[in-house]
Amino acid sequence: MQFQQLDFNSPKVLTIQLADVIERKIRNKELSVGQKLPTQAELKKIFGVSIETVNEALWKLVQEGYISSRPRHGTFVISTSPKTGVDLTVKNEVCLVVGATYFLNESTSPKFTGLMSAIEGEARKKNMHLLFKLIGGANTELGLENKEKSVAGLILAGNVTRENISMVKKTGFPFIIIGDVLDKIITKDDFDVVATDDYSGVYAGVKRLVGSGSKRILFIRVALADYPWETDQLNGYKQALQDSGIAFDKNLVLDTHETPESGYEAARAFLEKQIPFDSILFIGFGRAKFGQISKAFAEKNIKMPGTLLQVVSGNIPGIPAMARDDEETGRTAFSRLCQRLTDPGWKPERIIAPLKTFTPEAK
Template sequence: MTEALYSQVHEALRARITGGELGVGDRLPSQAELIEEFSVSAITIKRALDMLRDEGFVSRRPRIGTVVISTTPGQDAPAHDAPGTRLPLIGYIVPGFDDAFGSHLLGGLLQASAHRAHVVVATSLGDPELEERLITEQLARGIDGLVLLPSSSRYIPPTVASLVGRRFPIVIVDRTLTGTPVSTVTSDNVTGGRLAAEYLFDLGHTRIALVQSPSTVSTIDERRRGVVAAHAAHEVRLKEAQVYSDVRSVVPGSRTPPEEDVARLVEFFEEHPDLTGCVVTEYHSARLVLQAARRLGRAVPDDLSIVCFDAPPEFVDAEVPFTHVEQDQHALGTRAFELVERQLGEQGDVAQETVPVRIVEGGSTGPAR
């Protein structure tokens, strides 16, 4: 009789999965809810869920519950450790990373998670469709939480919205998602933009360009707001003609060759020969500005001072190490893990945190002539 009951529960739940009522990443009702729904014992429910797990349909995680990882039967179910011995599995998806930005963030996350969780890393290359697929794949692997650096701040992947809705542990890094109740950890980008512009003002520069990419991420908008605020504080107007927003080759997934960006930057500075300073919102864009200045015969920093965000170790640009706004990437990674770990213990524990930034002096800035 008991076997018949757990078989009935198993078949009913299996039908919901294979029939599309429950998709990958969806959580099954709690054990208490299933007991009430089917009017059976806890042992019956456990045996039915174990069968689904053994068939590869679901993953059963402490504090998380039973989550659908596949809608077709298979033999690829993740391994299950004995109760109380398994470390949480945390997914980390990022457009890409290098020594300028990303590597140290990942290092902070991995160091914080050592002996506390396993981390699965994937790169989306800035492709929203690939990002969505990677999230689904990591859910299928049975991740307990997700740390995500989205490719855009304006487009929220449907899977992310679903995870937020059901209070799945998730933390967004380096982006602000307005109106979405999700934990975030970002640098103080507005202050960073203000510090960069004020550094140039303090050197006597009053004709300052702002160079950025057309990337649809909140960090770029926040840095621009900081630059505008610094101009307002010094009673200097930042004219739209002084803003160049079309450095395309630095955007993840872009097919624009850097040489094309350099040529357009040459035209921009030729049209504005009075500019003596430049705030650049990304390190790789600053390298292109440096090339454009040299092509025009303008020495850095004698003729043009450049302040950017982020920079790898100085030996990479030993000729002209950039003055830059430094993000505490290690702290970003550490706090991202801590926030997702906190949600593993208490679902729905949403927090927004901002990490301070600072100016690091280099050889790309000097007094205005």
């Protein structure tokens, strides 16, 4: 089987070039319905590209309805024209796929249940059903092999890695993601992302504290690996202080890590330095870590200041929050997935999730 070679000097990315070459052969009926394509390894050799590029190109053709690709059976042509949309009365299930670590940490929080309930509520309006799956840890497969005829698409949420994205793409299911992929850079992807504007959220939070009289704001964050949103959060903090005429003090930036215990260790070390502060801004916290920080304060016999605020996420009961509106985010995510499934003119977008001000209640 002969294929047109790719132009490695073209500004057009290789994934799109490769998909276009195969698409032309299908549309021109040089590849007929039912015909099996060369394997991924063979296509890699034919075009001189990486296996990742081959997989991305095939996934694009799967989404457009030209081919069906199953790991144990191969890749076959199923149509010589692109699909016009999914019939949601036939494919009437949507699957919420959540990163396992996130789920274990936050599944009992009102915010998580609010997100899930909002998606389920929107699904019911269309007479659709919501499935639930975990990925990450020991869960390396989605287990949806027998659901091709009923599952319309996926909504990914929580801690989602590039490896998770690659795994999901191999299933062929259309999907969108809530929150950014855990990656050092934010790339322009071929799927919708519904995410918060961390810079603006933190900026607004700092301005609110300054407006209430705060000048020495302790900034406690989750710093994992210099992710882009971590930089945005810190920059929002710095800029809000600068715009308020308050000098930035690096000693008031307190980094914690993934485990709740890291909050205890960081808070205890900070309190031992006896650095003055008059308020606390919590960035992206869960209840377990807040509990560990409170433990450090109690052990040092230091009372937390009366002015506290949490931004980005609002999972700590009793503390005012300026955080993502999870119900609205869930509704937006479901709406965007449906648009992707039914609108031939759909194009991937980055949608900013709205923030709301509220005080979480203890459940």
